[in-house]
Amino acid sequence: MEKAGSKKRKRPEKSVIEEAVSEVLEKGQSINRTALALNISRAYLAKIVKKVKTCGDSSYEHCPNIGNRRVFTTEQENMPADYLKTASKMCHGLTRHQAKKLGFDYAVANDICPPKWKEVETATDDWLKGFMSRHKDLTVRKPESTSLSRATSFNKANVSTFFEKLNTVLQRYKFPPHRIFNADETGCSTVTNPPKVIAERGSKQIGQVTSAKRGTLVTTLFFINAAGGFLPPVFVFPRVNYKDIMLNNGPPGALGLAQVSGWMTEDCFVKALEHFVIHVRPSKENPALILMDNHTSHVNLRVVEFARQNFIIIVTFLPHCSHKLQPLDITVYGPFKTRYRTAMNEWMLTNPGKTVTIYQIGQFVKEAYLSAFSPQNITQGFLKTGIYPLNSNIFSEEAFLSSYVTDRPDAQSNDGLNLYKESMERNLETTPPSSTKSLEAGEENELLIDQNIRLSHRSTSTPTAANPSQ
Template sequence: MKAAIRSVRVNKKSVNSAAKEHGIPEPTLRRYLRKYDDEIFPCNAGRFKPTFSEEQLQNLFQYIVAIDKRAFGLTKNQLAKVIYNYAENKKIPHRFCTEKRRAGRHFVEWFMQKYNLSLRCPEATSVARLMAFNRENVIKFFEALRELREKYSFQPHQIYNVDETGVSTVATKNPKIITPKEKRRAVKVSSAERGSSVTAVCCMNASGSFVPPFLIFPRVRMQSSFMNGAPPGSDGVASESGWMTANIFVSYLKHYIRNVRPNKESPVLLLMDNHASHVTLEAVNLCRDNNIILLGFPAHTSHRMQPLAVSLYGPLQTAYSRACEDFLSSNPGRVISLFDIASLFGRAYLKVATISNAVSGFKATGIEPFNSQIFTDDDFEAAATTERDIGTPRSEINEQSNKVEEKAIEESDMQQPSTSGVCCLLSNSEPRKTPKKDNRENISNEEVACGLPSLPRTESKTRRPRKKLPSLVISSTPVKDTLEEKHKEKIKKEQIKREKDLQKTKEKDARKKSSPVQAIPICIYKVFQSSIGFITKLQSSGKDKNINIIFN
């Protein structure tokens, strides 16, 4: 009503057009125009008073935004309960249902429309990812990336990202189907309840070029028919588990080198996650020999910082699911097997492996063009759910001598940059003190009006954190030296174990030689001993003379 009156008197609209625009009956609008002066507008909607004031509604909106930033978004039912409890705690008179203890559906929809709130399907994100994606980890990654770009002057076509994804014989995304309304259940055919997964390794650069995929099949022996219909230039191997291993990653690096062909005049930067299968001595030596600089993302941050995960793998899974649906519809009674995955994956991959997807992925993560401020404070709000201090992550490569630490510090300026984070990894001392928490503005319980539930926050637990690799240059000299030391220790432990096993075998052979009957098995020897004792007893008793004759 206020807006309609303002449209007529301020904007000089006609009564008919203002009534139609704001959905108000024309006679009602004319009555209010005659009743109120130019500067006086109606303050209520008749006999129905509003339940909440504008300030209280704003507090509710701020609470919803704050809890959504922390990845604890509310459903419609939860929002209705929050509104009801807020009115009860503030002792505000209301007309909500006291039996269900929740606000009405119409009020919830009006509130969402007023503050431009939408109901969306969220992306499931693990707690480890939410906690790891914090400002400290992101800053360290971009510092390492900046140093590498300044030293090698990488161009977009020299910056690559590699990552793995899984494709299964069962589609992961089921489309909606058309079915009669009176039908209670909607059914869609599928290959199986649980399918076999194949690992697909994809790689792209910031200029929009793609390296042919690399497929890992869950089989002991590789068959050439597995690769029928795969994208041109693709390669594949067989693995008992179907997952990436250290040896398979070395095989992929050779496949990558054959297609990219880096050299001294044009080295390449390869971005990847710090999985244990990627950080091996053989892989580091192969990359160093072929002018490949390896830079790892912080642990559990690939969902926001890895271009492949941001722009390619989502559309790829959707296109692959559609290809599976088309295959099942075109081949009734037939199921998808491992022999069909390569062709289905190839159809989906060729649709989504476009220049625009590759370029947008690197741009959205701030890698190319370089933008270290691509993520704002709102992006790190989910990490505020915990009260744990965010310190320097501890590495799996952390048991080294002080000499190695000094060597890493001395070589950090001469060799690959961004090895300052490696120094603490190589040391055998205690980790550095954690920096202070970020003092960014968060909506705390005091800032939100009383009567609302407290924002989610977990208490700090006194437990040893799991060792994780930070963002570091994997192909740097300090990391290589550390891996060599670990390799020597592993060989030494295996040698000690072999010596112990050999000693045990010698002692066992010596005990066998000292036994009375060596050639006869133990079980036969015991039966023979019991038989001799029984016959001896019969002889001494003289009850059976035939036995004496047989025995003699």
């Protein structure tokens, strides 16, 4: 039961306070009766009335001293707030403790550090709480683990290289949208995280039945095109030999393959391309384009030779960039995984006591596949990645913030060499060399740097393409 009088009184409006002061001083009303009538604090009204009488002001304008304990002004607080937002976008976000250290360092730099902060060498929890309440666009979130390779490889240079290659291929072959395909695999396990369920409020732990602690993985390969269409998927089961029973109740027209590990291999991918040729029928007059990552099972001699013989153009994404450039990852796999988990959970509830095996994977994929692979989801994936319609400026500056942490001069230009030469000339002007040997050493170092830059330019990874006309 709530204690009587424990409810916090709201701060009265400015006009209400001014009216109360006028009632007491000009009309002779008592402080108690006025405070009760206007629902304001008697002590607060008495304090204001005493202040007005002391100053002798004929008319009172209420100006409450709210926020007098703030360390920074509004303009000063905007700088650390912007810094926190930018750092999180660069995948280098600050924790609560680090944010308090930032506030302390900022206060020291501005020479406004409170004594209490100096004792502990950090800002207090009260300041951080007030700071977060004043900046509603900031919140504490649990970030997703992002590898350094993924964070730094998606940069302007790599994206520009990909779109240049893609534009060259599109200009040469004039592909219509239904001939531009994206191919990618995803894992379908016999054990997944269960969906959210309704339970009693206040329960410390909620359980949901799953098939086992660890699941068996089945690799599934999907093909989609920029017109919103898709092909029957390809399954790679972790078995020595494939049996038709493995795809009972699965997607119609799907291809089943067997591989001991359940992963996509070179042989399996060639068979998947044969499956692609059967449904798409590319020809010299009407070739097809496939966009995919450059995994070793995708890019090898057998795959390239098969693509050339069957008039398939292959353009690969740069390493660690498919999470931003691949349509399947952007708008399709998210709803597919959600519906896949839902289908498995419903099967577990309607088949109590039974465990999920690889023989039910096809059924779950079919239910999720037909709903998630909608024309709207597929076309939005090609649109948001800038592949179709082609838009090389689809990504804003914020999308490349994570790569700025390790940004370095472009290897395709001689900017690094020019900067080195300029620094060498300045150093020679200010401090002349003591002997001819030092000059020769400087020239030798300059030649070595020039060679290194050229070697790095040659080794820069670029998207590969299998061209049937070559």
